[in-house]
Amino acid sequence: MKCSKYLLQFIITVGFLFSTVRLFSQSLKHEDYDSILLNKPREMGNNNIPREKIILWNFKMLEKVKKENYKKGIIWVYTNLADEYLNIGKPDEAIKYLNIAKTLSDKYSTDNFTVGSIYQVYSRIYDVLNLYEIALKYNSKAIYYGENIENRYEKKKFLQYSYAVRGTYYYNIENKDSAIIYMKKSNQIYESPGIISTIANHYIDFSPNQDSARKYLNHALQVIKKNDKKIDTHQISVTYYYYGIFFMREKDYSNAVIYLEKSLLYNKAENNKEHLQNIYKNLALCYKNLGDKNKEKESLENLIKVTDTINKSQKKTIQISIKRSEQEKTEEKKALKRKGLLYGGIVVFFSVLLLSYLYYQNKKKKKVIIESKEIISRKEDETLELKSRIGDAHEEIMQLAKTNDIGFLTKFQEVYPHVSKRLLEINPDLTQANLTFCALIWLGFSSKDIAEFTFMQHRSVQIKKSRLRKKLNLGSDVDLYQYLKFLIDN
Numbered sequence: 001m002k003c004s005k006y007l008l009q010f011i012i013t014v015g016f017l018f019s020t021v022r023l024f025s026q027s028l029k030h031e032d033y034d035s036i037l038l039n040k041p042r043e044m045g046n047n048n049i050p051r052e053k054i055i056l057w058n059f060k061m062l063e064k065v066k067k068e069n070y071k072k073g074i075i076w077v078y079t080n081l082a083d084e085y086l087n088i089g090k091p092d093e094a095i096k097y098l099n100i101a102k103t104l105s106d107k108y109s110t111d112n113f114t115v116g117s118i119y120q121v122y123s124r125i126y127d128v129l130n131l132y133e134i135a136l137k138y139n140s141k142a143i144y145y146g147e148n149i150e151n152r153y154e155k156k157k158f159l160q161y162s163y164a165v166r167g168t169y170y171y172n173i174e175n176k177d178s179a180i181i182y183m184k185k186s187n188q189i190y191e192s193p194g195i196i197s198t199i200a201n202h203y204i205d206f207s208p209n210q211d212s213a214r215k216y217l218n219h220a221l222q223v224i225k226k227n228d229k230k231i232d233t234h235q236i237s238v239t240y241y242y243y244g245i246f247f248m249r250e251k252d253y254s255n256a257v258i259y260l261e262k263s264l265l266y267n268k269a270e271n272n273k274e275h276l277q278n279i280y281k282n283l284a285l286c287y288k289n290l291g292d293k294n295k296e297k298e299s300l301e302n303l304i305k306v307t308d309t310i311n312k313s314q315k316k317t318i319q320i321s322i323k324r325s326e327q328e329k330t331e332e333k334k335a336l337k338r339k340g341l342l343y344g345g346i347v348v349f350f351s352v353l354l355l356s357y358l359y360y361q362n363k364k365k366k367k368v369i370i371e372s373k374e375i376i377s378r379k380e381d382e383t384l385e386l387k388s389r390i391g392d393a394h395e396e397i398m399q400l401a402k403t404n405d406i407g408f409l410t411k412f413q414e415v416y417p418h419v420s421k422r423l424l425e426i427n428p429d430l431t432q433a434n435l436t437f438c439a440l441i442w443l444g445f446s447s448k449d450i451a452e453f454t455f456m457q458h459r460s461v462q463i464k465k466s467r468l469r470k471k472l473n474l475g476s477d478v479d480l481y482q483y484l485k486f487l488i489d490n
Contacts, residue, residue, distance in 0.1 A: 038076070061073075074104060140455060160189035163189070251289075274310065396411065422487060
């Protein structure tokens with residue numbers, strides 16, 4: 001059995017290497033690259049080719065499309081690299097390559113499918129960082145471009161995936177009603193075991209109904225059995241994982257362990273760190289209930305290792321994100337400065353020309369010269385005033401809030417350190433998200449404004465306010481806006 005398994009793996013690997021050599025020895029047309037770059041990585045993933053080899057393949061493709069000077073192909077390779085690095089739990093590397101893809105895409109104005117794909121990977125990165133609201137924002141952009149894809153088949157596949165990940169993000173922010181709508185919407189387009197088992201989990205965790213959960217899980221296994229060669233290992237791992245959770249709810253920890261171990265087996269090939277973290281956490285809980293202390297300890301040790309890896313990677317990714325944001329601001333300032341110098345040069349040039357003309361024509365036109373100088377002076381004053389307004393810290397904070405910029409809270413705490421300090425004195429357990437929400441209220445933004453800036457529903461903002469009241473020990477009759485202003489200003 002082992003021999004045949006290794007033989008199969010050897011054949012797949014050799015086949016992969018042969019097809020790669022053959023591909024790189026050919027001279028292809030630009031349109032041929034589109035199909036290869038879109039389908040080949042997915043095909044290799046389904047055949048359990050190690051992700052590191054898929055990444056290597058993409059780097060070789062990058063050399064080829066650069067040599068052919070195929071701009072769209074270059075963008076697609078960088079997007080693929082971002083996706084693959086995210087799959088092996090390296091979001092810091094993922095965002096580095098995705099930023100390159102986005103910069104090139106903006107420069108060359110690519111098609112809806114390409115732009116939508118870039119935004120979709122951005123949403124996945126922010127999901128890994130637990131920044132779910134930002135993930136939803138980028139997912140919304142992806143769906144917008146996805147709905148405008150001309151190819152009907154590509155459009156359906158794109159939206160099927162986008163709806164599924166959107167459903168996942170809604171689960172992360174505990175909006176279960178919206179989550180199940182998008183999951184079922186995705187499954188209507190194309191049946192996927194990963195999505196079907198996620199719907200099953202809805203009936204395990206959010207709307208408890210074990211019979212419905214078992215029905216969906218069994219259906220997911222049937223889909224896997226029917227299309228086993230076309231289903232990627234991550235989806236199989238997810239299905240087994242939720243079956244394990246199902247048995248945990250039944251307190252049947254022996255069967256739960258069997259399915260969680262199966263999930264672990266399939267996830268090792270995919271190397272999805274967040275999913276791996278959940279598997280180890282639940283395995284430790286199962287072994288604890290079964291009284292197997294050695295296995296419980298082993299699972300907890302593995303959980304700690306994976307968690308440490310995730311935390312290190314998240315820190316790197318956040319640093320890269322902040323650096324990217326600062327870079328964009330610096331570039332904007334440089335662009336404004338260049339424009340200012342250009343317009344200033346033009347003004348000076350025509351002023352000198354005008355003054356020379358007036359001087360040589362008639363002294364009577366001195367009045368016009370004076371007026372011209374006054375106009376120039378006013379323009380300079382207006383420019384200085386504008387620069388002053390732009391440099392004003394409060395205005396910058398308001399702008400960061402309106403654009404839902406990740407640097408908003410950091411800048412706010414830098415300018416108004418007493419706000420967060422006073423709130424944390426009341427409740428030290430307030431999260432970064434709580435402090436951000438309080439900052440928006442303190443700045444005077446209405447519920448409608450907050451919902452618009454953060455891409456949330458108005459109802460979600462009200463729910464957040466209610467939860468914040470509980471954390472601050474406030475009654476429903478207390479005006480939250482007046483309370484925060486009075487508390488902090490006094």
